[in-house]
Amino acid sequence: MKRIVLFVLTNLAVMLVLSITARLLGVDRFLTANGLNLGALLGFSLIMGFGGSIISLLMSKPMAKWSTGAVVINQPRNADEAWIVNTVQKFAAKAGIAMPEVAIYEGEPNAFATGATKNSSLVAVSTGLLHGMTHEEVEAVIGHEIAHVANGDMVTMTLIQGVMNTFVVFLSRVIGYAVDSFLRKGDERQSSGPGIGYMVTSFVMEIVLGFVAAIIVAWFSRQREFRADAGAAQLMGRKQPMINALARLGGLQPGELPQSMAAMGIAGGLGKLFSTHPPLEERIARLQQS
Secondary structure (H helix, E strand, C coil), rough: HHHHHHHHHHHHHHHHHHHHHHCCCCCCHHHHCCCHHHHHHHHHHHHHHHHHHHHHHHHHHHHHHHHHCCCCCCCCCHHHHHHHHHHHHHHHHHHHCCCCCCEECCCCEEEEEEEEECCEEEEEEEHHHHHHHCHHHHHHHHEEEEEEECCCCCHHHHHHHHHHHHHHHHHHHHHHHHHHHHHHCCEEEEEEEECHHHHHHHHHHHHHHHHHHHHHHHHHHHHHHHHHHHHHHHCCCCHHHHHHHHHHHHHHCCCCHHHHHHHEEECCCCCCCCCCCCHHHHHHHHHHHC
């Protein structure tokens, strides 16, 4: 219920901020004078901005299973599978969330958590992680993923992505209308609708602003990784296992996850600005200082 309220309030806040900003800057009068309805644009931006993010969130579990080939452990077939299920169950109870689905997939060392809500989640670990780490280190990684679920990170990242998408859609079209109006100024033959200047400018601005939005979303994702590391240490009662797991990852080649799940993995991301995870050295240092 709290997440639904947060979603509604976020939508209202985005509309309010965009509307007030447009009025203070006189953008609403400019847009109306040039044939663009501000209210309609705000509504369109919200639908386009949050629509894709919400759909991705709702489809996250089946898409994660399909894209990674993860097999859900309905009935443990061996001691390792039984241990993984028991570990997830122990941490879920301690974190106060419903028991997630537990899965294993073939691949290089990594793990992820996904799902639309705290009580409808999936935690998956790779065979590479199980073979490349000690039980204590794998336990720390599972704690990290449970912390992501308990912190509501899947929903939070969806809201952040939706807000960024909304601003990208709105601002790219406002700038497109402004540029198009300037280019066609004094043209008595201009049609009532937007021209080529609008289409080209809005397309280019969507790309440019999309990069800026991706940097902001990645920054938020990195902050949540620090919190999930600390959450794993809290669930285990000490921080050394998580430190050891991160150090071990530094000597392994982490497996890549699909983009939609990269932010919820134990490691991943390309480039400093666009990386969904902080450098392992920074994560270890943050844990040691806590």
